[in-house]
Amino acid sequence: MKSVALIGTGLMGKPMGINILGKGFPLTVYNRTVSKTTELAGAGARVAGSPLEAARSADVIITMVSNIEAVDSLLKGKEGILAALGMGKIFIDMSTITPEASKSFAALVKATGAEMLDAPVSGSTNVAEKGELTIMVGGDPRVLDEVREVLQAVGKFIFHVGDNGSAVALKLVLNHFVGGMTALLAEGLMLADKLGIDYSVFSNVLNSSVVKSPMYDIKSPKMITGDYAPQFPLRLLVKDLNYISRTAAAAGARMPVHEIVRNLFSAAGENGYGEKDFSAIYEFLGKE
Ligand SMILES: NC(=O)c1ccc[n+]([C@@H]2O[C@H](COP(=O)([O-])OP(=O)(O)OC[C@H]3O[C@@H](n4cnc5c(N)ncnc54)[C@H](OP(=O)(O)O)[C@@H]3O)[C@@H](O)[C@H]2O)c1
Known part of the structure; x- marks a missing residue:
């Protein structure tokens, strides 16, 4: 079973994390505002002190954050995710950002030897709580197959759209x-x-x-x-x-x-x- 890091435990990330734990995946979480990880810690998640620490602990690293700037700083900032990436790691950005930004993040991630998917979701907090999100996926379909079970913990419908950036x-x-x-x-x-x-x-x-x-x-x-x-x-x-x-x-x-x-x-x-x-x-x- 793959280990998962979830970075961003806001309105959407929190219920997604609860469902990932519910399916038995070992989960590490990180959130800039630590108080938003309390419920997940109570449900069995390990709380990391930095995005880097979270990313080091897991095979699959998911970000679910507000915007391009947030993904950018979590990836490239001090103690960012990028420093933990390499062969065998899969980075999935589930935030809603632009295709242009997503493609540029994919290029950075792939340069480390890791893989990246963009996997934005349709459905709001009520759907996220039920684990029934619709997930659109951009990137290599073989990488999607490797993480399908993780995505199935949060989503009911999973569609492969095309190359990196196509899903956003x-x-x-x-x-x-x-x-x-x-x-x-x-x-x-x-x-x-x-x-x-x-x-x-x-x-x-x-x-x-x-x-x-x-x-x-x-x-x-x-x-x-x-x-x-x-x-x-x-x-x-x-x-x-x-x-x-x-x-x-x-x-x-x-x-x-x-x-x-x-x-x-x-x-x-x-x-x-x-x-x-x-x-x-x-x-x-x-x-x-
Ligand atoms: N809510 C929905 O119905 C819905 C549905 C589909 C897709 N989405 C998309 O899902 C993503 C997350 O949405 P949400 O509703 O969960 O939003 P949210 O409750 O506002 O949570 C945003 C998350 O992003 C983090 N964040 C923002 N700026 C950051 C930065 N500069 N550095 C590090 N972390 C940062 C926040 O950390 P802090 O807690 O520290 O602020 C928080 O964890 C967005 O891209 C949104 O468009 C939302």
Whole structure:
């Protein structure tokens, strides 16, 4: 059985770690803010004092952190992961970053003799808790086969997408839908309300129509009740929307609707909504 290091035990990393332990993998965790490792330590994880120490202890090293800067500093910083990598080690970055950054990290990792996969996920904290994430994988399919059991501890569906960077590219495409659909849901709910349409009728008809979506099932009750406890904090969606703009521009894809959505969520982030769930865009719209 492979030993695993999990670096980044935030909203997503913590339940993923619990599930990795639950499947019996020896697990070492590291988090910049140590207090976020307490629950995992209680469940049997060893807590490392640095990313380097965590990476030295394991065959498979997973990062699940906010953004490109976080992955960059964990890999290359003082006591970074890179110094522990070499033949036989597999580094899996499960964060949502850009394909360009992911490919550059893969080049660094491979120069040590180690392997790298990008393996971003679809599904929020509730799905992570159930171990039912959808995982997209970029990199050598033989390396994926070596770590499939580890990924199966956190995910229900695993798709090999292509070479390094291809999975984060697909993840950004998915989050283009997440941002756009949520903005449309918020506007639709507000319009229905202003037109005097009862929410339960709205909800029943939406769920029986062609625009039905599991995401709407999860997010419309949050909008109606005003429960914006973060599953996916709005600040992280803004980060992804910025990555989409950058990636689309480099690829030559014209996305005018995306730019409207990005500006809307960015404005919400600048007005104190960053730490709330991104469904709080409904409340922000109501305040404008
Ligand atoms: N939440 C979701 O629904 C969801 C769904 C799919 C994908 N994702 C993606 O999954 C990743 C993690 O998301 P999350 O929701 O778990 O976020 P989160 O709760 O904000 O956790 C972020 C993690 O990144 C660490 N981090 C941030 N900057 C760092 C730095 N400079 N150096 C070292 N560590 C750093 C944080 O450490 P500290 O605790 O010290 O701040 C924390 O462990 C993101 O890429 C996100 O886009 C999230």
